[in-house]
Amino acid sequence: MIKLYCFGESGNAYKAALTLELSGLEWEPVYVDFFNGEARSEEFAKINAMGEVPVMIDTEHDYRLTQSGAIQDYIVHLTGKLTGATPEERREVLRWTLWDNHKLSSQAGMLRFLMNFLAEDKRPAEVIAFTQGRLKNAYRVLNAALEGRDWLVGRNVTIADISCCGYLYYPEPFGFDRSDWPNIDAWLTRLSALPGWKHPYDLMPGSPADRA
Amino acid sequence: MIKLYCFGESGNAYKAALTLELSGLEWEPVYVDFFNGEARSEEFAKINAMGEVPVMIDTEHDYRLTQSGAIQDYIVHLTGKLTGATPEERREVLRWTLWDNHKLSSQAGMLRFLMNFLAEDKRPAEVIAFTQGRLKNAYRVLNAALEGRDWLVGRNVTIADISCCGYLYYPEPFGFDRSDWPNIDAWLTRLSALPGWKHPYDLMPGSPADRA
Structure with missing residues (x-):
């Protein structure tokens, strides 16, 4: 199972979440309360010293990764999908x-x-x-x-x-x-229009509407 | 032979130039007169539509590439050097x-x-x-x-x-x-201190001293 630390307003998290979704992997989001400072907390620093989302944890392979582009590369590695042909x-x-x-x-x-x-x-x-x-x-x-x-x-x-x-x-x-x-x-x-595509606020938890 | 379009003041070009130099590949710089607008010229747009240095041309393989990180990846591909072990x-x-x-x-x-x-x-x-x-x-x-x-x-x-x-x-x-x-x-x-390391102004043509 893949967990993705994310929140709806983060376009960087969206890149990882949408890649997971379109690749067909099983994954679940873990909400990070960015707007109340969670990404800058000591607790979160243990998960990512860069202090950013997204963070991906592949529990099956005991593998943790940050940076949306590196997570995308890992998803390509797991699935062989969504990359170039040569x-x-x-x-x-x-x-x-x-x-x-x-x-x-x-x-x-x-x-x-x-x-x-x-x-x-x-x-x-x-x-x-x-x-x-x-x-x-x-x-x-x-x-x-x-x-x-x-x-x-x-x-x-x-x-x-x-x-x-x-x-x-x-x-x-x-x-x-x-x-x-x-x-x-x-x-x-x-x-x-791709099958499985979702808007960031539908794909990940948290949006400005929650704080309105 | 590898040609690298670059100029001394560009740290992005430096990443490509230093990777070429430390990998031991044969290469030569092609000076881009950035401060007189050459990177924004129509002529240069034919070389790189992104309007940036570095641009690498591998004449032997008839291969052109931009973005320092992509050029670095190509140098790793050619030499097997300067990358991770796993x-x-x-x-x-x-x-x-x-x-x-x-x-x-x-x-x-x-x-x-x-x-x-x-x-x-x-x-x-x-x-x-x-x-x-x-x-x-x-x-x-x-x-x-x-x-x-x-x-x-x-x-x-x-x-x-x-x-x-x-x-x-x-x-x-x-x-x-x-x-x-x-x-x-x-x-x-x-x-x-690595053998072959050079300062950007020594590795690539052009520096503020030339315009002083």
Whole structure:
């Protein structure tokens, strides 16, 4: 049995959760109460010294792992699914996963937090505007890469697609509007039409509605 | 023959260049005049649509690749060097490489640019302070991970170490002081004592001194 420490608002956790779900593995979520500081607690530091979700525990193999992209790699290792068909395609999957970590999700996750989950009087306007500008470049790169293609790598959905979509289904505004980026928009629709796809707030416990 | 499009100031290019150098492969740098806009040119977009260095071209295998971590993976594939000894160790190498892309180099590279290579009257003070705060958490995680260890994964140097050190040898100030982080400091000394190690400004063409 695979357990995933996660919460609905985390797009990084979503990448791992959606990969588990689409791969058909048995898994269950373990809710981390991030907004009450649980990820920064001493107890949680024993689970992940990086102080972040997701954390995956495969109890059968007594194996613990953090970082969404590393968990995705492990799921591919267990199932042989959701990866490239050749060594070159698998390196291309890695390339997009690294790009996502560097340019897209790292910025989008932070920006969405600043714009929605920080108290209004604490939101840093200059950081928000600056990060929105950087993200526009990332959306441009992603939209161009999807021109004439169904998926980022090869002819099937891979963990590269699941990595890059991590923050792009959330309803809270952070300056990303699907209608501005037609190729991204069509690709998100294609992903969400896959059997087993779920929205982050349906796949993992916890959402802003719980705190309203 | 392997060609690497790079320039001295790019810590991301340095990760690829240092991996090539320490692996013993034959390679040569191709200078990209980033500070005169070459990376944003139409000509360069044909080489890398992401508009970034490094770009590696393996002329013998007619293979082009971008993203430092993907290039590192290819060098490991060619040489079998600088990686973990077991599948678990290799996944741990990936985990640290992803973490570096997400939390460390992506922030440090941008911050060093803002603090040193932007005109003084254009430097965004709030973004700089905010990013320095985020990076302190990253240094704390890295310093803790190196407690009692020579290298991040297993018993030997790997591409995970080379990824995480990408921006940490540069002399330009961006709020990182080796003496604040004794485990990082000792690890950087250990890395720079490896046979073949070179400073980024010695390994790749271009440095601030050229523009002075």
